[in-house]
Amino acid sequence: MSDRRRVSIHFIPAPSVRLCAPIVAIVAACALAACGSDGVSVPTGLSGNNSGGNVTPTDPPSPPTAKTTGTITTVGKVATDLGGAISSLPVPGASSGVTGGVGSTVGALGPVIDSTADALSDGLGQIGTTANPVGTTVAKLGTPVSATSGVIAGVAKTVDALGTGPLSPLAPVTTPVAGALYTAANGVQAGGMILGNRLASSPVQQVTQPVSNAITPLVITLGQTTQAVGTTSGLxxxxxxxxxxxxxxxxxxxxxxxxxxxxxxxxxxxxxxxxxxxxxxxxxxxVNPNGPNGAAPIPGLITSLAGSTNTSVAAGxxxxxxxxxxxxxxxxxxxxxxxxxxxxxxxxxxxxxxxxxxxxxxxxxxxxxxxxxxxxxxxxxxxxxxxxxxxx
CATH class of the missing domain: 1.20.1260 (Ferritin)
Incomplete structure (x- = not known):
């Protein structure tokens, strides 16, 4: 074994190492995810006999309480609670793992929706108070992508459960499919983390900065104009x-x-x-600068609609x-x-x-x-x- 290792390393030319660096980074990230470092993990025992019971992935964490509860974050809570309700429903002829897997799939949409709301509120919802609101929103888009891994893991849990109990004859098919889905979930999770880092990098932020510079005065001026019309007209x-x-x-x-x-x-x-x-x-x-959401009306409406775990709507x-x-x-x-x-x-x-x-x-x-x-x-x-x- 040691001789083989020395020979394989000896014949890898230096240029190939440089070309493969991005691939190595992705593989390393996937390996870390497979070790269970951030939510989804690849369970053991999927390739082969699966008669020992259901394989349950690490469920995604519950979304934190939002400082601004908006329509989008409320929909995320609906998804989480609906997933819990589905998990408790009995299905004749199927094990509880099937409904549990479906419930996990639906419930995992909650963190995806919440992280999307944060991306909107922390960026576009802060126009006028942050230098690059578009860049902030773009940089946070990797988090919803990474959170999608919980949805895929829920599907994997469902497929794996279909090969247990009365449906155990399906195990030779469901076991490898579930294993592939778990692996895909880890890949999506790692890919979302890498995507977030890329979107937050200087080259991307330099592209989004001119866009922010263009829309910020327009949004602020539009809000001030509508407020001026409301004040001047008395309405x-x-x-x-x-x-x-x-x-x-x-x-x-x-x-x-x-x-x-x-x-x-x-x-x-x-x-x-x-x-x-x-x-x-x-x-x-x-129309009223002294009323609720009077400080920054248009960004405040974005935050109010989306909701946020980090920001709130400023009154007049x-x-x-x-x-x-x-x-x-x-x-x-x-x-x-x-x-x-x-x-x-x-x-x-x-x-x-x-x-x-x-x-x-x-x-x-x-x-x-x-x-x-x-x-x-x-x-x-x-x-x-x-x-x-x-x-x-």
Whole structure:
């Protein structure tokens, strides 16, 4: 064995070593992943007799609690909880490993979705506060790719379980296929790590920097322009107040739905309604610089929609409709709207009632400087939205 090793090394020319360096790096990364250094591992006992039971991969970690809960991160939580629900379902004629594998496959989508949300929020969601937002988003795309390995590992677990129990005659086929899928999962995991390093390298960042330099002033100027229009016309605070009323009512309805059942998926549906309400409220920052999401309205909406484990949405310099504001009667009853949603039998009654009362307030109380414009908007909304009140 030692003679063979010396001969093989002796006849490898130096140029070949340089050409194979990238391949060696990939093989080394795959080898590290195969040792179980980061989640997915290649289990032993797949090539040959598989009668000893199910082979279970290392499940992907649960996504961390987001500092900003958005629509995308909520969908990720839905995927994780749905995977857990599927894992507990019995399937006649199949071992529990089959449903466990399917559940692992679905649940592993959660980290993929969450890491994608982080890439959006930490980069494009920070336009104006970071030098290269496009480069930051691009550099983080390797993480979702790497997290996809958990999905492939879940498929491998499912295939391997098909060769156990009553379906054990399928083991000669399922065992090698499962082994190949586990190997592919490790390769994808290592490949995502390598991709992330490449995307974060200086050459790639030098390409993305001019793009960031071009879009940053456009995004910031657009947000400032819409806020200036809202302030100058006097419609900024009324519109922001309407959106806050609707958003808070939707949050209250989501809380009611989420607390009505101990089932995780029911709670997720309520949370999805709540985060949509938050996003509607944050949309007011587009026309009201002093309201929620008033500091950076367009990047804030990206973060609000996506969600993030690292960043939050910045409010304006003051709350919309504070004490002494002509809109205090409009924005003050938000807590009452939310509590009404919790106590009513219909979770949407608070939302439809808020729409009716808010549009009526807009029609009768135009903001300072609004002139006939605010009354016109109030009349338009007042003529259209009260129809929703009939849904109660």
């Amino acid at each position: 900024g605070q009324p519109v922001s107040g309407v959106l806050a009323q609707v958003g808070n009512a939707l949050q209250g309805a989501g809380t009611t739905v989420g607390s009505s059942s101990k089932e995780p998926l029911v709670g997720d549906s309520g949370q999805l309604a709540s985060v949509l309400g938050t996003t509607i409220t944050n949309a007011g920052g587009l 310099s003051a709350g919309s409709g504070g004490a002494g504001s002509p809109l205090a009667s409009l924005t003050g009853p938000l807590s009452g709207v939310t509590s009404g949603a919790s106590g009513g039998t219909n979770p949407l009654s608070a939302l439809t009632g808020a729409l009716t009362s808010v549009t009526g307030a807009l029609s009768s109380a135009p903001a300072a400087g609004a002139g006939s414009g605010a009354a016109g908007v109030g009349s338009l909304l007042g003529n259209g939205l009260p129809v929703l009140g009939k849904l109660q």
